[in-house]
Amino acid sequence: xxxxxxxxxxxxxxxKEEIEFILEVANSFxxxxxxxxxKVPALRGKTVVNLFFEPSTRTKxxxxxxxxxxxxxVLSFEVSTSSVSKGETIIDTAKNIEAMKVxxxxxxxxxxxxxxxxxxxxxxxxxxxxxxxxxxxxQALLDLFTVKEKFGKIAGIKISIIGDILHSRVxxxxxxxxxxxxxxxxxxxxxxxxxxGIEKMGVNVSYKFEEAIRNTDIVYLLRLxxxxxxxxxxxxLKEYSLFYGFDSDKYIKTGKxxxxxxxxxxxxxxxxxxxxxxxxxxxxxxxxxNGIAVxxxxxxxxxxxxx
Amino acid sequence: MILNRLLRNWGNMMKKIVNSEEMKKIIDLLxxxxxxxxxxxxxxxxxxxxxxxxxxxxxxxxxxxxxxxGSLDITLYRDDFSKVGAxxxxxxxxxxxxxxxxxILLVDDxxxxxxxxxxxxxxxxxxxxxxxxxxLVLIDRGDREFPIxxxxxxxxxxxxxxxxxxxxxxxxxxxxxxxIIDR
Numbered sequence: 001x002x003x004x005x006x007x008x009x010x011x012x013x014x015x016k017e018e019i020e021f022i023l024e025v026a027n028s029f030x031x032x033x034x035x036x037x038x039k040v041p042a043l044r045g046k047t048v049v050n051l052f053f054e055p056s057t058r059t060k061x062x063x064x065x066x067x068x069x070x071x072x073x074v075l076s077f078e079v080s081t082s083s084v085s086k087g088e089t090i091i092d093t094a095k096n097i098e099a100m101k102v103x104x105x106x107x108x109x110x111x112x113x114x115x116x117x118x119x120x121x122x123x124x125x126x127x128x129x130x131x132x133x134x135x136x137x138x139q140a141l142l143d144l145f146t147v148k149e150k151f152g153k154i155a156g157i158k159i160s161i162i163g164d165i166l167h168s169r170v171x172x173x174x175x176x177x178x179x180x181x182x183x184x185x186x187x188x189x190x191x192x193x194x195x196x197g198i199e200k201m202g203v204n205v206s207y208k209f210e211e212a213i214r215n216t217d218i219v220y221l222l223r224l225x226x227x228x229x230x231x232x233x234x235x236x237l238k239e240y241s242l243f244y245g246f247d248s249d250k251y252i253k254t255g256k257x258x259x260x261x262x263x264x265x266x267x268x269x270x271x272x273x274x275x276x277x278x279x280x281x282x283x284x285x286x287x288x289x290n291g292i293a294v295x296x297x298x299x300x301x302x303x304x305x306x307x
Numbered sequence: 308m309i310l311n312r313l314l315r316n317w318g319n320m321m322k323k324i325v326n327s328e329e330m331k332k333i334i335d336l337l338x339x340x341x342x343x344x345x346x347x348x349x350x351x352x353x354x355x356x357x358x359x360x361x362x363x364x365x366x367x368x369x370x371x372x373x374x375x376x377g378s379l380d381i382t383l384y385r386d387d388f389s390k391v392g393a394x395x396x397x398x399x400x401x402x403x404x405x406x407x408x409x410x411i412l413l414v415d416d417x418x419x420x421x422x423x424x425x426x427x428x429x430x431x432x433x434x435x436x437x438x439x440x441x442x443l444v445l446i447d448r449g450d451r452e453f454p455i456x457x458x459x460x461x462x463x464x465x466x467x468x469x470x471x472x473x474x475x476x477x478x479x480x481x482x483x484x485x486x487i488i489d490r
Contacts, residue, residue, distance in 0.1 A: 037433040040383035
């Protein structure tokens, strides 16, 4: 297969074959990070710009490491020190940086569609690192990669995504990715945090945690954004944790073998208890490791697609 | 008559220069030469993907010793990344042993411009500091662009720039042979 997209905005627009191709390329890149010299010259002389309009540490670090392991130069653009606070539009900001001859933008923004808007305005590659409640494609790709590595396939695997589905871009990207590759996806959470009509994306809906984990291969817990409590989506963190937090009691009751995943950062004691997060079937740190390989693949493909 | 001309043209377009029997003999000879010239002590064999890796395995099997075998994908070290534009496919590099202070036998199918070998040398240096690196190729077709030469050559040929030499191996192509094609 030949990769022809200059941007990665979401998994919604990707074909099944394209997703599989990225996973295959990522597999070749994983080995690079295990070497003593963790660097290859593939993107030597290319400049990658981290343009984060919303705070993030791990995604930014992961992209930065991925770019550096491909020998690209990385510039991190801090929103607090930028001219955005002086009233510049995001398109002007991007075009100004592009005028300095950069090759790729990695964009995170609190508003859905911001990376798409920028991708239409610049010739450089644009990678969405999370936009509002829309998509977080590289997170879903690294989740798919992790599952594929564990099970050898994705088709037929049962995954239950649990938590705040309504506001979660991770959930949306994962639903697109896992359903396209033939997994059986269940979403679960309090009714106020499950968007109506989500069944149309090809998922099952459950409101009971015990039911969602009863017969599944993977339990995927989403981070509960604590600030949502102020918006009255649930009455208290304690109540949420009681019904939807994963603790030993709920774990033992299932008596089944499954893997636990989480996109991080974890709220220990809210959606996941420490004793569950640290079980041997937790894939949480493997997800982080795989994030580098997947992001290397995405950088290599998008930047490489340009003449 | 038209058919005759077609057949004659076909003959010109493709010429077999090594058959499966001959390839086997060449590999036998190369393996013997390696044994005499660098010995098996401290030796590791690394093949350049994809056909070089397959030839490397055959050489290793001829030497009949527990020699570490690895494969190298040079895509990420190519010098034409920005030039070719479209992404060359990356495959996995598989060197699961330490190459420090080792004698490396680097194996490829065809030696032409020397650019692949340049990339492979860069890649190997990232893995450690070997004592020496020797190059083995099945076919040397000349027309070098870099100051690189092979230490072990199966067959040297002289062909025109618009011709292409193609090494075929059972594992990937269904049969062992070397052909020259007019482009």
